[in-house]
Amino acid sequence: MSTPSARRRARVQAVGHRRGVSAPSARAGTEAALEPRRYLVFNKPYGVLCSFTDPEARRSGKAPRETLADYVPVDGVYAAGRLDFDSEGLMLLTDDGALSHRLTHPDHRHAKHYLVQVEREPDEAALRQLRAGVTIKGGFRTRPAEVDRLGSAPRLWERRTPIRERASVPTAWLSIAISEGRKRQVRQMTALVGHPTLRLVRVAIGPLTVEGLEPGAWRPLTESELAALRRALGWHDDPPNPQGARR
Numbered sequence: 001m002s003t004p005s006a007r008r009r010a011r012v013q014a015v016g017h018r019r020g021v022s023a024p025s026a027r028a029g030t031e032a033a034l035e036p037r038r039y040l041v042f043n044k045p046y047g048v049l050c051s052f053t054d055p056e057a058r059r060s061g062k063a064p065r066e067t068l069a070d071y072v073p074v075d076g077v078y079a080a081g082r083l084d085f086d087s088e089g090l091m092l093l094t095d096d097g098a099l100s101h102r103l104t105h106p107d108h109r110h111a112k113h114y115l116v117q118v119e120r121e122p123d124e125a126a127l128r129q130l131r132a133g134v135t136i137k138g139g140f141r142t143r144p145a146e147v148d149r150l151g152s153a154p155r156l157w158e159r160r161t162p163i164r165e166r167a168s169v170p171t172a173w174l175s176i177a178i179s180e181g182r183k184r185q186v187r188q189m190t191a192l193v194g195h196p197t198l199r200l201v202r203v204a205i206g207p208l209t210v211e212g213l214e215p216g217a218w219r220p221l222t223e224s225e226l227a228a229l230r231r232a233l234g235w236h237d238d239p240p241n242p243q244g245a246r247r
Contacts (some may be wrong), residue, residue, distance in 0.1 A: 003095045004212055014071075015190070016238065022233075023080075031104060031120070033107055037095055037096045037100075038074060038076065038077050038093075038094060038095050038096075038217065038220070039061055039092065039093075039094045039096065039220060039226055040072065040074065040092070040094070040218050040219065040220055040221070041065075041090060041091070041092060041093075041208055041213065041218060041219060041220075042068070042072060042090075042091045042092075042095040042208050042213070042217075042218040043088075043089060043090060043091075043212070043213035043215050043216065043217055043218070044065075044068075044083050044087075044088060044089060044090075044091050044130040044215075045071075045088060045215040045216050046086060046087070046088045046159050046160055046161055046215075047065070047066060047085065047086070047160070047161060048065075048066045048067065048070070048071070048085070048130075049065055049067045049068070049085055050068065050079045050083045050084075050085075050091060051067055051079065052067055052068045052069045052072075052078075052081050053067060053069070054067055057194065057232050059133060060240065065085070065201055067125060069140060070218050070220065072093060072143045072218050074093070076093070076095045076098070076134060077093040077094055077095050078093065078094070079092070079093055080093065080094050080099065080100040080103045080104060081100075081103055081104050081181055081205075082090045082181070082183075083202060084184060084187075084200075086214065087198075087200040087201070088159065088199075088200070088201045088202070089114075089121075089200075089201040089202035089203055089210050090203060090204060090205055090208065090209065090213075091202075092205055092208065093187060093218070096209070097229075099229075099233075099235075100231045102235060103205070103228055103233070104181070106180060108178070108234065109179040109203070110167040110176045110232050111146075111179055111202050111206060112177065112178055112179070112181065112202060113158065113175070113176070113177045113195060113202070113204035113205075113206070114175075114177070114178075114186055114200055114201065114202050114203065114206065115134060115150075115154050115173060115175060115176075115188060115190065115201045115203055116170070116174045116175075116190060116197055116199070116200050116201075117153075117163065117171055117173050117174075117197070117198045117199040117200075117201075118171065118172055118173075118174060118175065118190050118195035118196065118197055118198060119169055119196050119198060120169060120171070120172065120194070120195055121149075121168060121170060121172045122172060122174065122193065122194075122195050126150060126193040126195060127147050127148075127174075127193060129192075130147040130174075130176070130189055130190070130193060131144060131145055131146070131147045132144060132147055132190075133145070134153045134189055135192075136182060136185060136188040136189065136192065137183075137188060141234065142178070142182070142185065142189060143178065143179055143180055145176055145177060145178045145179075145189075146169070146176070146177040147174060147175070148174065149172060149173075149177050150172075150173040150174065150175060152173075152229045153173055154173060157214065157215050159199060161214075162228055163198040165185045171198060171244050173196075174190070175245060176189075178180050186200055189202065192225065197235040204233040205229075205232070206222070206227055206229055206230075207225065207228040208225060208229060235246055
């Protein structure tokens with residue numbers, strides 16, 4: 001009998017193949033620079049590492065945690081940027097080192113949009129602090145952010161591990177867009193203004209969105225999405241041919 005994990009991997013693998021991702025090229029002698037590049041978007045579930053291996057498990061001998069390898073059966077791609085183990089949502093996976101560098105280097109600013117559930121209802125003073133910038137770990141002052149309080153909970157998938165809830169403590173949802181990516185930055189920001197993060201979902205990276213992707217699902221970028229991403233990064237040269245991209 002197959003395990004739930006095995007069934008999930010098979011289901012997600014089937015989704016990827018239906019989306020049209022090609023297998024790695026087997027043409028001998030072809031220069032790497034001429035090989036098609038791969039660009040995938042992935043909706044990372046809660047409790048999944050944003051890497052293809054669990055180095056802590058190798059060091060400690062403990063059972064490995066779930067990784068990208070449990071969901072994305074595509075060789076040679078890596079995460080362009082990180083998303084914490086306890087966060088969810090959109091990731092870009094690619095074998096294009098130049099694009100990955102632009103996405104992660106602080107000189108190339110682009111918006112990353114999050115939906116964030118926090119403890120208690122932030123007042124306008126707390127929102128103004130987040131918008132103006134706060135000083136997080138290491139003395140780093142965050143750049144101005146776009147922060148709005150949502151009137152109701154957004155329509156999202158159910159998280160497989162529910163958030164901790166206390167009957168006496170209300171929660172609120174914020175829309176936060178930042179143009180940088182320090183480690184656990186959004187969580188540090190909300191905690192500093194007195195509203196710890198309970199759930200964090202990345203819904204967009206520049207022009208790319210998680211819309212239409214269930215947790216654990218992935219697909220290749222379309223050619224128009226790749227072009228829009230490159231424009232957002234200020235990169236106007238012709239891109240390498242994206243393998244498996246849809247028109």
